[in-house]
Amino acid sequence: MARAAGVAIKTVSRALNNEPNVRQDTRERILETVKRLNYHPSLSARGLAGRRSYLIGLIYENPSANYLVDVQHGAMARCREGRFQLLMHQVSGRGEELERDVIGLIDQTGVDGLIVTAPLCQSNELIRTLDRREIPFVRMAPNKMRHRTPYADMDDEGAAYEMTAYLIGLGHRRIGFISGHPEHFASGQRLNGYRKALKAHRIAYRASYVRQGFFIFESGLDAARQLLAMPEPPTAIFASNDDMAAGVLMAAHEMGIAVPDQLSVAGFDDTYIARTVWPRLTTVHQPSYDLAYTAADLLLRVLSSQPAPKPVRLPYRLVCRASTGLTDDSDSHS
Amino acid sequence: MARAAGVAIKTVSRALNNEPNVRQDTRERILETVKRLNYHPSLSARGLAGRRSYLIGLIYENPSANYLVDVQHGAMARCREGRFQLLMHQVSGRGEELERDVIGLIDQTGVDGLIVTAPLCQSNELIRTLDRREIPFVRMAPNKMRHRTPYADMDDEGAAYEMTAYLIGLGHRRIGFISGHPEHFASGQRLNGYRKALKAHRIAYRASYVRQGFFIFESGLDAARQLLAMPEPPTAIFASNDDMAAGVLMAAHEMGIAVPDQLSVAGFDDTYIARTVWPRLTTVHQPSYDLAYTAADLLLRVLSSQPAPKPVRLPYRLVCRASTGLTDDSDSHS
DNA sequence: CTGAAAGCGCTTACAG
DNA sequence: CTGAAAGCGCTTACAG
Structure with missing residues (x-):
């Protein structure tokens, strides 16, 4: 390749990596030859020599x-623009096992970043x-941890506050809440938003109306059965x-409770499931694609x-669909 | 690393790559040291020396x-076992654009296989x-194309036949069918199974009961609205x-048609959505994880x-849940 | 602005 | 069964 363009291999390298110190005409001649020969530098060689892999791990x-x-x-789209490849990696285990897993990914693939x-x-x-x-x-994600590294997140507390206020605005006073997995910081934020909205509207917080969920369908189903x-x-x-909200809908259907006439149901995330259950879920749109892109x-x-x-x-927004409605419950205004 | 185990670097290489010609105790000592030091061979170096990238594209x-x-x-699990990394790649476009996209992936990353x-x-x-x-x-996937390369698939026609026969066994005679995306070979196979089952049970095929879908929720919803x-x-x-079957459920709910009392609904795939809609979907379990692993x-x-x-x-199996039931339709036995 | 040398951390091909 | 040497195709660090 370098021979074909009549330059040293090093100059080719410089031209391809957009480094300075290449004469314009030399650069052009090289790039033209690259195109003609359909030359693609080896990722492995570049990775080994340059200690860069052009790989991003998620x-x-x-x-x-x-x-x-x-x-x-979302992450893939941004990586492509930057000519990086995205390596999806599901971690297993916790504690030391988790660390070994991640270290293994870093050492083995040489990802440039995570x-x-x-x-x-x-996880500290x-x-x-x-x-x-x-x-x-x-x-x-939302972050409790102060750290020099940047992050992309949304205002989970504010979103939960708004959704709760929306339900209150529909006349609801007895509002159940199913929390998320306790290891997610967002779970606490969402609960906070719920509590603050109740407080702002002078509705007493009842611990029995709050049930622990784990962000999975079955936990929403179980929690709703108990609440109902x-x-x-x-x-x-x-x-x-949304997955847990779908579980709530399932519980309501099982028990013959009409949604939204007898029970309003709201979710969080606005993922695909929110549009495929019946009735369609009122939920908070979380900009997951954009968060990952960012x-x-x-x-x-x-x-x-x-x-x-x-x-x-990034901003969220409430998406009001068919699963929520006015309540005519006589006690609800007590 | 090699020094820690008291062997040559080459022997470590042999042990890790499961090559022959390593004494059992030497191999064990090496693997133990590898674990202790949390050693991970560099992908780049292996790739460069061995002319392989240890990357698989999906x-x-x-x-x-x-x-x-x-x-x-599924694919990730098998790749890890083989010390390969899986690169997920969503293609865009069709025709020449698609080809350029895939060639770009191959050249840039040097994936060893796809x-x-x-x-x-x-696509020919x-x-x-x-x-x-x-x-x-x-x-x-199921394959119409004869080609020397191997593939993993399931018997889509047989599965659709069985599901249709199951519905017939419940007393149904007027059975609607929503086909899949016409570019998928499986779509034709599933339609064939449906038609063959009708024929075997001497039920006349009615073209008006078959609607074109595209494997997405909305297409199932539209088709069901028309059928109903x-x-x-x-x-x-x-x-x-399953996505389209969820659309059918939505249509039934909208129209006040009770499932399964007035309408039985069956899907195909047995993905997560089948267990989160109400009533839970009767469907064909497609072993997607295992197919990818294989x-x-x-x-x-x-x-x-x-x-x-x-x-x-790979084998499929019928999963009978709550969305199908006996029909008492008076005309159904005509 | 350009090039010759060294070396990244492994595997291949060979020798013992 | 094990090891010493060569080299994969680039980039880094340096020299001109």
């Missing part, structure tokens, strides 16, 4: 499929391990994600050693 | 998220392009995948230049 644990695919495609999704980005041990390795990373079997059941249930963008900027990018907060 | 077009994630994790999912594996142009490049690949608005509507609808396994065997592996057909 590590995740066990998110719902619909959410995962949105995230995957996108760390929730709840992994809430993992973050410390990454720091020790000095591997660049960004976090994709209470002597004074809620007239609305706000689940911390996270990848932040990472690419870190890698190009531009000035450290700031965290980015 | 190309897909636009499958439903739940299906995609099953496939992704897993080609439906309907991409039905794409297959020819891959052949010209001499890149090893396997197909994951017919003067003599079907008492059962068999959709060619496809990756076939590819790895091709790459290790063992004798060319044969295609593998």
Whole structure:
């Protein structure tokens, strides 16, 4: 290749990597030859010699499929623009096993950086391990952790506040809440939003109306069965994600409770499932694709050693569909 | 690393690559040291020296998220076992644009092989392009195309036959069918199964009971609305995948038609959505995870230049849930 | 602005 | 069964 263009191999390298110190006509001659010979530099050789792999890893644990695919495609889109490849990596285990898994990914593939999704980005041990390795990373999630690395997130508390206020506006006073997986920081944020909205509207918080969920369908189903079997059941249930809200709908159907006439149901995320259940879910639109795109963008900027990018907060929005409605419950205004 | 185990670097290489000519105790000592030091050979170095990238690409077009994630994790599992990394790659465009996209992936990343999912594996142009490049690949899908490369598939026709026969066994005689995307070979297979089952049970085929769908929710919803608005509507609808079956349920709910009392609904795939809609879907379990695992396994065997592996057909099974039931329709036995 | 040398961390091909 | 040497195709660090 270098011979064909009549230059040293090093000059080809410079031209392809957009480095300075190549005469314009030399550069053009090289790029033309590259095109003519359909030359593609070897990733392996570049990786070995340059200690760069042009690979970005996205590590995740066990998110719902619909959410995962949105995230995957968002990050993929940004990586392609930057001529990087995205390596999806599902981690297994916890604690030391998790760390070995991630270290293994880093050592084996030589990824240039990592996108760390929730709840992994809430693990102090993992973050410390990454720091020790000095591997660049960004976090994709709401964060309790102060850390120099940038992240992309949204205002979970504000969104939950708004959704709760929306239900209150429909006349609901007995509002059940199904929380998310306790290891996710967002779970606490969403619960906070719910509580603050109740307080702002002078509705007493009842612990029995709040049930622990785990972001999976079955946990929403179980929690809803319990809530709806209470002597004074809620007239609305706000689940911390759509999968659990679908579980709430299932429980209502099983028990012959009409939605939204007898029970309003709201979710969170606005994933595909929200549009495929009946009735369609009122939910909070979380910009998962854009959050992932943004996270990848932040990472690419870190890698190009531009000035450290700031965290980015993306807007959410309420999506009102058919699963929520006015309540005519006589007690609801007590 | 080699020093720590007291052997030559070459011996470590042999042990890790499961090559012969290593004494059992030497091998054990090495593997133990590897574990202790958390050693991971560099992909780049292995790739450069061995002219391999240890990267497998999985190309897909636009499958439903739940299906995609099953496939992704199945292929990922096998790749990890073989110390390969899986590169997910969503292709865009068709025709020449598609080919450029795939060639770009091959040249840029140097993937050692490709897993080609439906309907991409039905494109003659794409297959020819891959052949010209001499890149090893396997197909994951039912196949109309004769080709020397191996594939993993299931008996779509047989499965659709069984499901249709099951509905007939419940007393249904007016059975609607929503076909899949016409570019998928499986779509034709499933329709064939439906038609053959009708024939075997001496039920006349009615073209008006068969509607074109595209494997997406909305197409199932539209098709069902039309079917259910017919003067003599079907008492059962068999959709060619779960997403469309969920659309059928939505249509029934909208029209106040009780499932399964007034209408039985069956899907295909047994993805996550089948268990989250109400009532839960009767469907055909497609072993997506195992199909992908198997496809990756076939590819790895091709790459290790063992004798060319044969295609593998995996078993399906009917999963009977709450969306189907006996019909008491008076006309149904006519 | 361009090039010759060294070396990244493995595997291949060969020798013992 | 094990090892010493060569080299994969680039980039880094240096020299001109």
